[in-house]
Amino acid sequence: MPTTEIYKRQANAALDDRQKVIAELRAVEADNRLSNTEKRERVEKLDRQVLRLEAEARDAIERGEREAEVRTLVERQGMAAMVTPGGALGGPGDSDAWRSILPSGNQFRTLVAEGSPGAGGYAVPAKTADTYVEHLRAASVLLRVPGINVHRFDGGVFTLPNLTSSTTPGVVAEGAAIPEGTATFAGLTFAPIKYADLYRASNEVLDDAAFEMRSLISGVMVRNIATQVDKDAFQGSGTASLSGLTKAGMGTAVNLSAGNTVVKWDHVIDAFSDIEAVGATPAVIWASPDMGKALRKERENGANGGYLAGQVTDRVTEKGLGLPIYVSANLPAKTVIVADPSRIHIGVRSDVRVAVSEDFGFDKDLTAFRTTYRVAGLAVDATAAVQVIKASAS
Structure with missing residues (x-):
């Protein structure tokens, strides 16, 4: 399985767990049987779990995106053979050796002109x-x-x-026209x-x-x-x-x-x-x-x-x-x-x-x-x- 797919599954698993915790959090907030102290303690604990799962999902997404950026760059430079067993860097076991001579995705972003909005700069998506x-x-x-x-x-x-x-309705005589109201x-x-x-x-x-x-x-x-x-x-x-x-x-x-x-x-x-x-x-x-x-x-x-x-x-x-x-x-x-x-x-x-x-x-x-x-x-x-x-x- 590609590494990026593994990161994607990790992120989705963390987000699924987060939704479950949020559902539990809402149930606790709506539970009138709990005292304020019990409710506050449970809510604080669940809040911490939500933040932890969000951090896990964010980390997995960032890792997957960096992996995809570097692989795309390698392919564009005609260096794909370096990431396969038996490629230019040697036999099995050297499949990740290319990482030591290529910069990370974030390092490549330094080529963007930070002071020029037209060239990207700080507009690199966060x-x-x-x-x-x-x-x-x-x-x-x-x-x-x-x-x-x-x-x-x-x-x-x-x-x-x-x-x-x-307008306030009034008494109308039998057979008389009913006045039109206004709003x-x-x-x-x-x-x-x-x-x-x-x-x-x-x-x-x-x-x-x-x-x-x-x-x-x-x-x-x-x-x-x-x-x-x-x-x-x-x-x-x-x-x-x-x-x-x-x-x-x-x-x-x-x-x-x-x-x-x-x-x-x-x-x-x-x-x-x-x-x-x-x-x-x-x-x-x-x-x-x-x-x-x-x-x-x-x-x-x-x-x-x-x-x-x-x-x-x-x-x-x-x-x-x-x-x-x-x-x-x-x-x-x-x-x-x-x-x-x-x-x-x-x-x-x-x-x-x-x-x-x-x-x-x-x-x-x-x-x-x-x-x-x-x-x-x-x-x-x-x-x-x-x-x-x-x-x-x-």
């Missing part, structure tokens, strides 16, 4: 891993909330039609922006590390992008970033008066009612760390009564008013958001991709890792369905 969208979702406080609408699309900007108003539409526009991260590592470090350094670098880059997307999704200005939920016009701002330095359950209940009033269904509470602590510890009759969110045995850290509580350091301080996530939309142009290239720092024997993610805006189709409560500074 090896791209599979997508990391599930890893990103698990790391994002915003995206892991059930019910948020994720729209995948092709091309450039796309528009999501939005019905903003319609007003607007459009939610999504323009993709790119988040990117770049790391370089010497091949000595990659080869000699006591653990899988490639997987570590990839995991760190994906985590960094997830954190930045999460932060922008909550407080982005919309200028060279997402428009965050706390930006003016994205939701309904509720600024507490002076003296109300802490968001209380009374304020959350008011927001709950305001969301219901527009026909939406409150389903999530996001809180900054300081307000998350305050809500979870609020008690009846001051500091002596029971917790308003429930008894300690009722997992008060997880729910309030029947809604899950998500605490994120990516929210501005003194902020609580009560929302119907089904009224929040985010566009995804392309999932997170990790690319690896040995050409970027060829003269320094470096390997470059690049991570990109193209996400297209964040939009709310009913601002009253997202109540942004801000406690007073004093």
